[in-house]
Amino acid sequence: MGDDTTDPRPARDGTDTPTSGAPVDREAPAERTDAASDEGERCDACPGNDNGSAVTPSIYRPFWADARAELKRRDYAKLLATVGGLTAVGSIAAPVAGLTRVFDQKYRGPVYEEGIPLVDEAGERIVEDRIAPGEQLTVFPEPRPGIEDAPTVLVRFEESAYSDQVRDEYTVGGYAAFSKVCTHAGCMVADRDGDVLVCPCHSGRFDPVTGAQVVGGPPPRSLPQLPITFSGDGHLVAMGDFQGSVGPGGE
Amino acid sequence: MSRIDSAYDWLDSRLDLDGGSDFLGKAFPAEDSFLLGEVALFCFGILVATGTFLAFFYEPSTAAVEYSGSVVRYQGEQLPAAFKSVLNITYDVPFGMFLRRMHHWAAHLFVASIALHMLRVFFTGAYRNPREPNWLVGTGLAGLAMFAAYTGYSLPYDEFASTAVGIGYNVAASIPIVGDPLASIVFGGQFPTSATIPRLFFLHVFLIPAAIVGLLAVHMGILIRQKHTEAQRDDDVVPPDAGSGAAGPPAGTPTPSDGAGAADGGLPLIDRDDDSIVIGLPAFPNQAAVSAVVFFLTMAVLSLLAGLLPVHNIAAYGPNDPASTPSLVMPDWFLMWGYGFLKLTPSWMSFDVLGIHISSEFVGGLFLPSLVFVAVAIWPFIDRAEEPEHFTQNYLDRPFPTATGIVGITLVMVASIAGMDVIVAEILGTSTAVLRPYLTAAIVLVPATAGTLTYAILGGFGEGGDEPPSSEAGDPRGSSGTGSPSQMEGSDDD
Numbered sequence: 255m256g257d258d259t260t261d262p263r264p265a266r267d268g269t270d271t272p273t274s275g276a277p278v279d280r281e282a283p284a285e286r287t288d289a290a291s292d293e294g295e296r297c298d299a300c301p302g303n304d305n306g307s308a309v310t311p312s313i314y315r316p317f318w319a320d321a322r323a324e325l326k327r328r329d330y331a332k333l334l335a336t337v338g339g340l341t342a343v344g345s346i347a348a349p350v351a352g353l354t355r356v357f358d359q360k361y362r363g364p365v366y367e368e369g370i371p372l373v374d375e376a377g378e379r380i381v382e383d384r385i386a387p388g389e390q391l392t393v394f395p396e397p398r399p400g401i402e403d404a405p406t407v408l409v410r411f412e413e414s415a416y417s418d419q420v421r422d423e424y425t426v427g428g429y430a431a432f433s434k435v436c437t438h439a440g441c442m443v444a445d446r447d448g449d450v451l452v453c454p455c456h457s458g459r460f461d462p463v464t465g466a467q468v469v470g471g472p473p474p475r476s477l478p479q480l481p482i483t484f485s486g487d488g489h490l491v492a493m494g495d496f497q498g499s500v501g502p503g504g505e
Numbered sequence: 506m507s508r509i510d511s512a513y514d515w516l517d518s519r520l521d522l523d524g525g526s527d528f529l530g531k532a533f534p535a536e537d538s539f540l541l542g543e544v545a546l547f548c549f550g551i552l553v554a555t556g557t558f559l560a561f562f563y564e565p566s567t568a569a570v571e572y573s574g575s576v577v578r579y580q581g582e583q584l585p586a587a588f589k590s591v592l593n594i595t596y597d598v599p600f601g602m603f604l605r606r607m608h609h610w611a612a613h614l615f616v617a618s619i620a621l622h623m624l625r626v627f628f629t630g631a632y633r634n635p636r637e638p639n640w641l642v643g644t645g646l647a648g649l650a651m652f653a654a655y656t657g658y659s660l661p662y663d664e665f666a667s668t669a670v671g672i673g674y675n676v677a678a679s680i681p682i683v684g685d686p687l688a689s690i691v692f693g694g695q696f697p698t699s700a701t702i703p704r705l706f707f708l709h710v711f712l713i714p715a716a717i718v719g720l721l722a723v724h725m726g727i728l729i730r731q732k733h734t735e736a737q738r739d740d741d742v743v744p745p746d747a748g749s750g751a752a753g754p755p756a757g758t759p760t761p762s763d764g765a766g767a768a769d770g771g772l773p774l775i776d777r778d779d780d781s782i783v784i785g786l787p788a789f790p791n792q793a794a795v796s797a798v799v800f801f802l803t804m805a806v807l808s809l810l811a812g813l814l815p816v817h818n819i820a821a822y823g824p825n826d827p828a829s830t831p832s833l834v835m836p837d838w839f840l841m842w843g844y845g846f847l848k849l850t851p852s853w854m855s856f857d858v859l860g861i862h863i864s865s866e867f868v869g870g871l872f873l874p875s876l877v878f879v880a881v882a883i884w885p886f887i888d889r890a891e892e893p894e895h896f897t898q899n900y901l902d903r904p905f906p907t908a909t910g911i912v913g914i915t916l917v918m919v920a921s922i923a924g925m926d927v928i929v930a931e932i933l934g935t936s937t938a939v940l941r942p943y944l945t946a947a948i949v950l951v952p953a954t955a956g957t958l959t960y961a962i963l964g965g966f967g968e969g970g971d972e973p974p975s976s977e978a979g980d981p982r983g984s985s986g987t988g989s990p991s992q993m994e995g996s997d998d999d
Contacts, residue, residue, distance in 0.1 A: 354686045356694035375828070392828055402697060405828040434828070439675040439847070439866050440696075441668060442830035447936045454832040455672060456848040456869075457926055457937040470938045472847065472865040474855035502675045502866065 365403050365500065366480060366492035371396045372408065372431065379489040382427055385410050390446065392434060395492065403500040405434035405442055406480055407451065408490075409462045420465045424481040424497070429490065431480040432466040435501040438473040451477070532785035533792040534735040540799050541622035547803045548615035549717065555608040556710065562598055564590040565706035567662055567699055567825075576820050587662040587702050588824040595819070606811035612654050614807060616839045619647050623881075627910050630888070630898035631734040637885035639727040644882045646720050649713055651839060656709035658837060661817070662702060667825035668834050670705070671696055676847075676870035681861045697827070734897045735784060738777040780895030833927060842916075843874040845923030849945050877913070884909075904965030912956035919948045 325333075371379050372393040385391050390409045410428045420430065432451075434442050441455035450469060451460045458471035466477035478498030485491045517523055533539070566586040572579045574589070575596045584592075594601040623643060626632050632640035659670040674696035678688035691708070693700025775782055786792045810816075822831070836844050850869030857863070888906045900907045922929060923944040926937045933940070960966065 350690075354689040356689050356698070357700065394828070402827050439672045439870070441671065441834070442828060444830045445832045447938065450938075452937070454830050454834050454927070455668065456844070457941065459938055468852050470941060472850045472852055472854075472869060474852050474865055502864070503678065 361403075364495040366395050366495045368492065368494050369485070370492045371485070372406065372482065372490040372492065380408065381489050382484065387411050387415075387428055388449075390451075392444075393431065393490075403433070403435060406431050407434040407443060407477075409451075411449070411463055415463050417464045419467065420463065420479075421481075423483075423493075424479050426483045426490075429482060430462055431482050431490075431492075432460070432462065432477040433480070433496050433500045434477075436473060437475050437477065437502055438471070440502045443477065528729070529787060529789040531729065531788040531792075532733065532783040533788060533795075534733050534783065534785035536736055538625045539733070540795070541618050541625055543796055543799050544618040544803050545615055545622055546721070547800045548611045548618060548807075549721070551611045551804065551807060552608060552615060553714065555604045555611065556714075558604050559594060559601075559608055560710055562590055562594045562601070563587070563660065563706070565660070565703045567697070567702050578820065584824050585662045587660060588819065591661040591663075591819055603811050606814075606816055607807050608657075609816050610807050610810040610814075612657060613837070613839075614803070616647075616650050616654060619643075619650055620839070623647060624910070624914075627884075628900040628907060629734070629736075630890075630894070630900075630903060630906060632885040633888065633890040633894050634885075635731060635893045636727075636734070639724060639731070640885050641882055642720050642724045642727065644878065646717060646724065648878060649717050649720065653709060653713040653717065654837060655840065656705045656713065659705050660702065660709060661819045662825055663817075663819040663822040664824065664826055664829075664831055665817075665822050665834060667697065667827075668830050669836055670701060672847075672870075674701075676866050679864045679867040680871060681863055681867065684867075697825070732783050732895075733785060735895060737896050737899065738775075738784065783895075835924060835927070838921065841924035842877075842918075842920035843870060843924075845920035845925075845944075845948075846870065846873045847924075848926060849920070849923050849941070849948060851945075877916070881913075901963060904960045904963035907963060908956045908960035908965065911959045912952040915955045916948065916952040919944070919951050923948060 373379055373396045374391060374393055377396075379396070380391070380393060385408070387410050390407055393406045393408045394404045395406075408429060408431045411430070413425070413428045415428075416425060416430070424430065432443075434444070436443050436453040436455065436458055438453065438458050439455055441453050443451050443453045443458070443460060445452040445454045447459070449461070449463065451462055451466065452458070453460075453471070453473070456472055458473035459469045460466040460473070460477050461469045465479055468474075468476055475498070478496035478500060480496050481493040482490050483493050513522070564586040568586050569583040570586045570589055572582050572584045572589050572592065574593050576592055579592065591605070594605055596602065626640065626643070655669070655673060659666045659673070670692070674688055674692045677691060678684045678695075680687060688695075691704060692698070693704045775784065786795065835841065847866065847869040850865045850873070852865055854865040854868045855863065888909075900910075926940050926944060930937045930940050
């Protein structure tokens with residue numbers, strides 16, 4: 255009878271339980287001899303056969319004959335409800351993907367191109383004596399596609415102030431130009447502390463004489479530099495686009 | 506039979522009002538600090554009311570329109586429609602300026618009262634068994650309140666708002682893997698786009714308030730179902746010799762030998778350890794009157810603030826300027842700590858793991874603040890009570906939780922100061938770069954020191970006994986006493 259109590263099968267339905275009373279005890283010895291021979295073939299699911307007393311759990315029993323693997327009516331219902339429910343949830347959730355559709359596409363082309371003049375806020379081109387060493391100015395490409403990437407900070411130092419990290423051909427007449435968009439969270443690097451450019455949002459610091467490298471704060475990379483030169487008629491023009499991606503993200 | 510009576514009978518016969526009248530006897534313990542949640546609730550109501558007014562005039566659009574209102578400075582200028590409509594609300598709609606400021610102040614008070622309410626619940630240990638679910642709901646409400654405030658801050662589309670939205674966009678987009686689609690969904694594409702403000706508007710006026718209403722209902726439902734906690738009773742309801750001087754609020758001497766065995770004689774009095782009864786004011790009429798006073802005080806304070814203190818003066822800030830960022834840009838005070846985390850996160854915290862880019866703005870702007878929120882949310886499962894608790898605890902008797910709370914408060918405060926480093930640098934006459942190492946050290950050392958000190962002062966190291974008065978063994982007494990409006994405890998012994 256010990257087998258009966260250790261039977262790992264889940265509790266039977268109400269119809270089965272009466273058989274576990276006294277009659278079972280009486281029948282059990284006879285059944286046991288029977289069961290030993292065809293243990294693997296016993297139909298555990300058949301109600302008539304099913305007093306569960308003689309079944310020794312064994313890993314060699316074919317799983318398809320295992321009552322524990324049998325699907326009952328309720329299991330079918332659960333399965334169908336699960337599949338149906340997941341399908342329903344999925345079909346409701348799928349349209350959420352449509353929310354990522356963006357209509358207002360950002361301008362992705364070059365901000366500057368070779369020969370594009372730099373202008374100030376009023377649209378005026380920059381001539382050589384526009385600012386003195388130590389000063390700075392916010393400039394833009396003369397035609398302004400993608401305005402949010404366009405702000406450029408133009409600094410001027412003595413030419414000897416620039417370190418080796420700044421490539422000579424990127425600066426001209428002591429001028430150097432960098433993207434004004436902070437590489438951390440996209441604010442405008444509008445403040446200044448001595449010679450260092452400071453982002454007002456999270457106090458990121460960029461040193462213009464070393465190519466706007468990060469010298470403090472959270473920004474992950476330097477401000478991309480804009481190679482500039484003087485055009486034939488004496489105003490600043492770009493020699494190409496920013497040397498690196500503008501703003502946060504990117505490499 | 507008066508007309509009112511007959512109207513009542515008419516309703517009663519249909520809605521069974523008498524059957525629900527039990528609720529009128531729900532006991533509200535008379536603790537002033539228990540009213541903080543009510544302040545938050547009333548603030549939410551005021552926010553909905555004033556917000557409805559504002560939404561009737563607000564235009565969720567960034568399209569440029571010509572301004573022709575009464576602000577001379579912007580006369581004839583092309584302004585974003587959102588900015589223009591807020592100018593109109595402020596300067597041309599009757600009562601508009603007052604209601605807009607009231608909305609603003611109510612938002613601040615909403616968040617503040619939620620924060621204080623949470624601190625009250627925290628330090629009295631009221632989040633413990635069986636109230637962990639409501640602590641979780643409350644944490645969700647706090648997060649939603651902050652999100653609502655952020656979306657609302659963005660709507661005028663002034664220079665500060667657009668900076669805030671821009672930072673929010675970049676922080677959202679910096680989340681590894683899901684960042685881009687998430688930022689596209691919430692902000693409608695790479696900020697700034699014309700879809701950003703309409704989406705944030707919809708979130709602000711519909712989705713977030715709806716979620717808040719839902720969670721509020723759950724919060725209230727759980728509260729009613731579980732009944733209030735109650736402060737430790739003084740000895741006034743038991744025979745004077747029975748009180749084993751455990752946690753009398755003024756005494757504050759933690760004696761670990763409290764035991765549940767406070768005598769319960771055959772007196773008809775309520776035992777001070779009897780946790781089957783809530784002693785408090787009945788919901789009606791007493792607590793209703795108290796709540797009305799709280800409501801009117803809340804209204805009065807907000808009216809006073811709105812009338813006297815100008816706030817977020819967008820005419821002075823100006824519309825969004827894509828080429829600049831104001832030098833004193835910072836968020837509202839309740840987001841300042843997250844802002845401080847953003848500032849203090851060093852750049853080497855941008856790195857790649859398994860090809861996924863983890864950026865410093867994600868670490869500082871979202872990951873660290875989320876850790877704080879997660880810590881708050883799981884706290885009831887760390888400081889557990891095995892048995893359901895009815896009485897609140899004295900924070901002086903709980904060295905570890907109280908010290909943890911102090912760590913949290915000081916961490917948030919130091920992070921907030923770091924968020925305001927520009928102002929601090931100005932006051933000290935130095936630069937933010939000089940301050941930075943000190944602030945970084947402070948954000949670790951100050952909370953650690955404060956927490957350790959608190960723990961030591963409260964005797965955490967000395968005695969081995971933890972939480973002396975936590976022994977309300979839940980003996981199931983038959984009486985279901987909350988329905989009976991009991992007396993207020995007028996205790997002025999010792």
